[in-house]
Amino acid sequence: MKFTSKRIRRMIGGLATVAAAAMVISGCSVTGASTVTGAGGGNSGTINALFMKQAGYSESDIAAIIKSFEAKYPKITVKPTFVAYEALHDKIVTSAPAGTYDVVHLDVIWPSEFASKGLITDVTNQFPASWKTSMLGGALTSAEYKGKFYGVPWGPSTxxxxxxxxxxxxxxxxxxxxxxxxxxxxxxxxxxxxxxxxxxxxxxxxxxxxxxxxxxxxxxxxxxxxxxxxxxxxxxxxxxxxxxxxxxxxxxxxxxxxxxxxxxxxxxxxxxxxxxxxxxxxxxxxxxxxxxxxxxxxxxxxxxxxxxxxxxxxxxxxNGSMALSIPTGSKHKTAAWTFIKYITSEAVQDKYVTSSMTNWKASYTQPAITQSNPQVFAAAGTAYNSMILRPAVAxxxxxxxxxxxxxxxxxxxxxxxxxxxxxxxxxxxxxx
Amino acid sequence: MKRATRNSLLIHVAAWIVAIACLAPIGYMVLASITPQRVLITTPLQWIPSTFDFSRYATIFAGGADSVGTTFRAAMLNSTVVAIGTVAISMVVGILGAYAFARLRFRFRRAILVLFLATYMLPQIATLIPLYLILNSIGLLDTTAGLTFVDCALVIPFVLWILSNYFMTIPEELEEAARVDGTTRMGALWYVVLPAARPGIFAAIMFAFLLAWDEFMYALIFTSSDASKTLPVAISEFAGRYTTDFGLVAAGGIIAALPPLIVAIIFQRYVVSGMAAGAVKG
Amino acid sequence: MTVASAKKDLGSPLPVKRRKGFDKQGKLAFWLLLPACVAVFGVIIYPMFRTLIVSLFQVNSALASVTPFVGLGNYLTVLSNSDFWASIGRTLYFTLVSTALELILGLIVAGLLNANLKWRWLFRTIVVIPWAIPTIVNAAMWKGIFNAQYGALNALLTQLGIIQNYQAWLADPTLALNMVILADVWKTVPLVAFFLLAGLTAIPPELYEAAKLDRASWPRIFRSIVLPMLVPSISIVLVLRTVEAFKVFDIIYAMTRGGPVNGTATVAYYAYETAFSDQNFGVGSAISYIITIFILVLSAVYLRLLRRSDLSLL
Missing domain, CATH: 3.40.190.10 (Periplasmic binding protein-like II)
Structure with a gap:
């Protein structure tokens, strides 16, 4: 078969027609994902949470937190999954169309990308106004994009x-x-x-x-x-x-x-x-x-x-803070929010300060907490006052x-x- | 005579060099896995440490919930399930298909075969997102069954290729003799062709097992929890931003390499005869 | 029936009287091949088609709802991108160097495997080992060996007095690519050697005997007997390794993640980054199609050079 330019043009035209026809017939987005909406769900059910394997909170820390959470909210079960930092971003992306996870762990540099591309849920309405003043400013940016909140900070870091x-x-x-x-x-x-x-x-x-x-x-x-x-x-x-x-x-x-x-x-x-x-x-x-x-x-x-x-x-x-967000495709958004609220609460974060720093300002002035890790608290307290952000672009x-x-x-x-x-x-x- | 001796000596020296080149990196990995971390990072390197540290193996085999051991053991199990499942399915499917290619005449035979072999040339990345959605919609995402399913698609063309070539080298007369006695084609395949094709089948099993055990990209994208994560993914995570130490990676690597090593060592003698009779002969 | 005659049968048109048997065989073949077709094409064809469609649209998010049709725009974007061509260049370098090394070393090792060695079984067992090491383990192992501060390579070379100071083997883009090639070659030479050994053992011993009677020198025997007889095996190895090398991803992911300065970012890695890290699915899909085309062309070139019409050998 000889490929003349006319033939190629015709083939390309045909290909485009087939593609377009396929789009119409299948009636969904080109990625093949059905339109993702997710759902609130009740304040119950099993939620899947994607965490980063990290130096801060260990897997057993998180298991302990989940255990106490499930004791408090018996209708909700939390299934944690841990992946390496290097794999976390791509895992969030690939799992988005399927809505695999209800809670995902975000690095401070991702909210702009994920929010602008519609991968994570806007939680501004549920985000209590008081948190904006009682949390460290640097930590807050890890869940913020264009003045809206897409999650809750969890673990400030620098x-x-x-x-x-x-x-x-x-x-x-x-x-x-x-x-x-x-x-x-x-x-x-x-x-x-x-x-x-x-x-x-x-x-x-x-x-x-x-x-x-x-x-x-x-x-x-x-x-x-x-x-x-x-x-x-x-x-x-x-x-x-x-x-x-x-x-x-x-x-x-x-x-x-x-x-x-x-x-x-x-x-x-x-x-x-x-x-x-x-x-x-x-x-x-x-x-x-x-x-x-x-x-x-x-x-x-x-x-x-x-x-x-x-x-x-x-x-x-x-600024190397992290946050927890709810992916758009989640079918248990209410339960996910309940879990996020619990795991990021002052009481829970204070309990694990030897693993990870807390994003509640009040904790930094309580001797009982700062004494558990004095040198790092002293250094971090100063450092968290001013942090430099990497560009928040989509x-x-x-x-x-x-x-x-x-x-x-x-x-x-x-x-x-x-x-x-x-x-x-x-x-x-x-x-x- | 003298020249022959010299040649033989030369060949033996070369074989020694090759053997050392094959073994030295693994030897280092074995040593590293039992060298205490503090010694491992010392310069100049102490090749043989004064004290051995088997704690990494203890961590891997017996470590509790907070150690990499749990993930590793789960991954070992997942890899075993996926590899064995993939080999079993691919062999059954492959034997049937290969028999058709080797013995039957039908339209588009050549085209279909070429199509199978061409799938090998497609980059896996081109199928990732659609496959992710398919697996999710049929509930096989993050399961060993789902991974087995997609791995089979990689392995079957290989099996088809090796086996159909091998089947062709088995004299058709053998089969015809059996069929004269009233055996069906399938009966002949089972009683005549398969026993005669043993080297080819063992070679195919070895290839299939190594391929399935080694598969990384699908596992990276389609699995994430301990319920289905395979060893390559688990090991790549050891070596991330928050790694512990090279010794642990080495210990994990050695254990992860053992099953394919055993399979390869057992089956290697069939590879040559399995391939020689079929695949690589013109 | 020998292989050669089977080949001939295929080429010749089938006699009319066998038509009926042909249909019956066709039916059986259909049922025998159905599972394989479902398992392979079912998993590959639909996704490939999806990806082809995606490559014609601008898709900037895994959840994109607005996806304008851009026709071949993504392909043009890729083909006019210097980063893409740089990654193709690196991939070609990786492919050519690793395949060439694997072939040369593989020939030598195959010769040794075939030679009259004491403890031949042991030698074969040792040689098969690198082949069995999983790629990710291989990558981690060499990463440890090349480590700039406590790696075995530095220790060895320093203690032998070959280098004065510890080197950062993976810190320079070109050097790093060569080091990745070294790791890949180490694992793959045994595979190639076994393939070639299979070809070597198929050479009838009488040919050697005849050559020896003619007092032919070893290089001559190699050139005029071994090499021509090995052409089929070599062509298969070449095609297999070229395809694999061109798709190389896992060893890069585990050893260098494309760095430093993108020095080891091969085209498959580039496609992965574009699609999943940058969420440019349209462009990523276009790249994976371009990779496919490159692989098909390369394979065709090899086969043409080696005067072989296809891979199947049937």
Whole structure:
């Protein structure tokens, strides 16, 4: 058979007709999903909840919470499912048309995407006004999009600064010396010169959301933001480029472990636990690992503080809060809401503060609670006051992927920081 | 004579190198799985640790609700159910189909066969979302039955290919002799062809088992809870953002590799004869 | 009946008098093939058709209700996207290098498997091992071996004095891709070797004897006897491995997740990201169709080069 252009055109035309006809006949959306509406359902039944396997709330913590919930609401049964963070986003997406889950665990960067694409339920009307003032502001954003609430915050989180006190002491440095990034560099140079550790710093700079989190922290300390007032990405501004230049320089100066480009948070955690890293940015739970003799060689040596300050004294931590939402396709929205309200309640969150931080402001002033995890509470209390948000755009995932690649391009020296960020902004703007 | 000795020596040296290349990475994984985490992250690496740590195996086999053990054991069971189910269904379906291709004459025979083989070329990703919806609508989402169902579609073309090639090498006279005695075609298939096709069938079983055990993308998308998650998915989750340690991944990996290893070692001698007689001969 | 004669029978038109038997056989064949058709085509054809439809629409959400028809727009978007072509380039590199290595090493290992070895059974057992390791386990294992801080490769090379400092093997895009290829090759060489061994054992020993009488050198025997006899096996291995390599996803997902700098983002991974992470289902579907076309073309090219008309060998 010869393919003349006429024939191809006819074939394509035919194909389109068939496709269009199929659409009409099947009478449903092109994805094949019947129109998803979901239903309230009664305040009873079995609800499926999708959680992230995480360092905070463990699976047994959640099992215990569910047990006490079911005792209080005997008509509702909760079936939890746990998936890795890396698989969570895609699992929420693929399960959406089928309405598999009634409660899903969201990262702070997803509400814009999921809300604008109609995957999660608007709960603004059920969201008590008092919560807006009694919850931490940074945590609230994890469930908010364009002034509406699409879930309830559950577990505020930010990256804190961890440093090996014993190593620092060997070069005569203390916590005060590493309260600014400039100080961190000075101390790192001393550590390297003294041969205490080959690479004083390591980071989670692998091609993943992790590198954006670290970049966000540095960007914040330069007083920068991801987007301008109109919501357009402007990381090619002075602060955006300066932050990246600073990151690259720590590599060329031999202060940052080049393997950082393959690291996720846990690798950095492990590196410090192995005594190969003197200072790192990482999530709150890192502290617990550093003091676990089974995996750590630096038990009792690690200090924790809010992220170091930039030249202007800014030190916003990256906002890594999570939330719980109800997918649009859920058939048990009422029961799901009852469960979410319970699991995010102040009493329940207070009970598990050693696992995860709480998003209720009041808890941070109660000594009984803060005493359970004093160092982290002290550091986190400061850090939660100001947090930097990653851009709340509907196509965040694509923007993030562009940024990840361009940041790595600059870190590897394949592009200048300015060039990399110009390219990132250009590519992101093209997405529209 | 001297040249022959030299050649033989050369061949043996080469075989040693190949054997070491095959075993060394696995040897490291085995060592890592019993090296305490604190030793594992030490530089320079201590190849043989001074103390062994079997706690990861204990965690996997006996760990309670809060450990990866529960998920892992569930995944082991799921993988076994899915793999055995897939092999059983694919073999039955495949034997019938392969017999038709090898022995019967019918219209579009060649076209149908090519169509089967062509499905192998389609990327799985092209079927994910529609399949997800189908599985959901028939209540098979997140079940081992559903996964078996979709895995069969991957495995059957392979089985058809291996077996129909093998069946063709079995002299038709054997079968005809049986049929003269009044045996039906199906009877001949069962009593004559199958016993004669043993190597081909074992080769097909091995391929089918390895394929089903290894399948990742469908399992990643179509399963999520302990009720149906298979080992590849469980292991990929060990190595995520909140990993514990390489030793645990190694321990899990070794256990996950054992069933296919056993199958492969038992059946490998049939692979060559099973394939040699049929599939790869012109 | 030998394979060759079966082939001939197929090609020739069937005599008219056998027409009736043909129908009867057709009926039986229908029933015998029905289960396979249902199990395979039932699971694949409808979804493929759905995906084809989706690829002609703009679908930006798993729950999209507004999905404008864009015709071939998604295909044009993909084909004009430099990221897509970069991923195709990487995939071709992955495919060509891994297939070539697997073929060369596979030939050597097949030769050894066929050689007169002491403890041949043990050698065969050892060689089959990498093949049996599940891909995800293989990926995790090599990720551990390549680890920049405590991996075995760094330890080995440093202790042998080959490198001075620990290297971050997966931190450079090109190097990382090669390392992923290495991991893939390690697992796949045994498979290829066994396929080729099957072809080798089919070579009649008399041919070697004759060549030996002629005092032919080994390279000559290899070139004029072994290679031509192996062409069928080689072509099958080539097609199988090319298809697999072009679709590669799981080892990438488990080892590098496409990084660094997208250096290991193959086209199947790119399609997955586009469809599920970016929720661009229309474009993702278009990419998966383009992958299919690439695979068909590559296979056709190989088969043409190897002068074989199809895979079935029937």
């Amino acid at each position: 990256k804190l600064f961890f440093f090996n006190k014993t190593m620092l002491a060997k070069v005569g440095a203390t916590q005060a010396d590493v309260s600014t990034w400039a100080g961190v560099i000075t101390v790192a140079k001393k550590l390297k010169a003294a041969g205490i550790v080959k690479y004083p710093l390591s980071w989670s700079w692998s091609q993943a959301e992790a590198v954006i989190c670290d970049y966000a922290d540095i960007l914040g300390s330069y007083g920068g933001q991801f987007t301008d007032s109109s919501g357009k990405l402007d990381v090619n501004s002075a602060a955006g480029v300066a932050a990246l230049t600073w990151m690259r320089k720590t590599i060329t100066d031999g202060l940052t472990d080049p393997a950082s480009l393959t690291f996720l948070e846990d690798d950095v955690d492990k590196s410090m636990a192995a005594g190969k890293t003197a200072m790192e940015l990482n999530w709150e739970s890192t502290f617990r690992d550093q003091n676990d003799p089974k995996i750590s060689k630096v038990v009792g040596q690690v200090g924790v503080s809010a992220p170091p300050k930039g030249a202007n004294g800014d030190n916003p931590g990256v 196509n965040y995932n694509q923007v993030s992927q562009i940024l990840q690649v361009e940041i790595q391009n600059a870190l590897l020296g394949k592009k200048t920081p300015q060039q990399a960020m110009d390219d990132a902004v250009a590519a992101a703007n093209k997405l529209g």
